[in-house]
Amino acid sequence: AQKVTQAQTEISVVEKEDVTLDCVYETRDTTYYLFWYKQPPSGELVFLIRRNSFDEQNEISGRYSWNFQKSTSSFNFTITASQVVDSAVYFCALRGGSGGSNYKLTFGKGTLLTVNP
Amino acid sequence: EPEVTQTPSHQVTQMGQEVILRCVPISNHLYFYWYRQILGQKVEFLVSFYNNEISEKSEIFDDQFSVERPDGSNFTLKIRSTKLEDSAMYFCASSGRGGYTFGSGTRLTVV
Numbered sequence: 001a002q003k004v005t006q007a008q009t010e011i012s013v014v015e016k017e018d019v020t021l022d023c024v025y026e027t028r029d030t031t032y033y034l035f036w037y038k039q040p041p042s043g044e045l046v047f048l049i050r051r052n053s054f055d056e057q058n059e060i061s062g063r064y065s066w067n068f069q070k071s072t073s074s075f076n077f078t079i080t081a082s083q084v085v086d087s088a089v090y091f092c093a094l095r096g097g098s099g100g101s102n103y104k105l106t107f108g109k110g111t112l113l114t115v116n117p
Numbered sequence: 118e119p120e121v122t123q124t125p126s127h128q129v130t131q132m133g134q135e136v137i138l139r140c141v142p143i144s145n146h147l148y149f150y151w152y153r154q155i156l157g158q159k160v161e162f163l164v165s166f167y168n169n170e171i172s173e174k175s176e177i178f179d180d181q182f183s184v185e186r187p188d189g190s191n192f193t194l195k196i197r198s199t200k201l202e203d204s205a206m207y208f209c210a211s212s213g214r215g216g217y218t219f220g221s222g223t224r225l226t227v228v
Contacts, residue, residue, distance in 0.1 A: 035217070037219075043206055043221070043222055043224065044219070044221040044222060045160070045208060045219040045222075047216070047217075047218070047219070050216065050217070091159070091160060093160075095217070103148055103150075103165065103212055103217075104150065104162040104165055104173060105150075105152075105160075105162065105210075105217065106162070107159045107160040107161070108159065109158070109159045110159055
C-alpha cells in the first residue's frame with residue numbers, strides 16, 4: 001500500500017518569508033514517482049514537479065525548490081521569498097512504478113498555505 | 118501545451134438523477150483516470166482505464182459509477198443515481214510518456 005503524509009495542515013506566513021512544505025511517503029516499490037501540485041482557490045490542479053526515485057538531485061525552479069531524500073522518504077518543497085499569489089493548497093502525490101497499468105496517484109491531504117501581505 | 122479538457126465546469130443535479138461528466142484526454146496518452154475531491158479534502162482515486170477496459174478501481178467506485186470511452190477522443194464518467202454525498206470536484210487525468218496531466222475539473226453539486 002502506498003501512503004503520503006503531509007503533516008502540516010495549514011501554514012501562514014508573511015510575504016517574503018521562506019516556507020517549507022513537508023511530504024513523507026511510504027511505498028514498497030523500488031521505482032516510483034513523486035509529484036507536487038498547487039490548487040489555487042479556483043480549484044484546478046496545477047502541476048509543479050515530477051521526480052523519479054532514481055534521481056535524488058535537488059531541483060530549483062525560480063523561487064521553488066525541492067529536496068528529495070530517499071533515506072528519510074521525504075520530498076519537501078520550499079518557496080523562497082513567498083508572495084501573496086503563492087496562497088493555495090499544495091498536494092504531494094506518489095505514483096508507483098511497478099509496471100502494468102497501475103499508475104494511479106496517491107495524494108496527501110494537502111497543506112493550505114496563506115501568504116499575508 | 119496539450120491539455121485535458123473537462124465539460125461542464127459546473128453541474129447541478131437533483132438527487133437520484135443520472136449525470137455524465139465528460140473529458141477529452143491528451144491525444145497520445147493511453148491511460149485515463151477519474152479522481153474525486155470532496156470539498157476541503159484530499160484528491161482520491163476512483164478508476165483507471167487502459168486498452169478500453171478498467172484496469173483498477175477504488176472502493177469508492179461502486180455499481181453506481183461507470184466509465185466509457187465511446188469514441189477515439191472522449192472519456193466519460195457516469196453516475197447512475199446521484200446521492201448528496203456525490204457532491205465533489207471530479208478530475209479527469211491522462212498519462213503517457215509526456216507526463217501526468219489533470220483537467221480543470223467538474224464541480225458537481227447534488228441537491
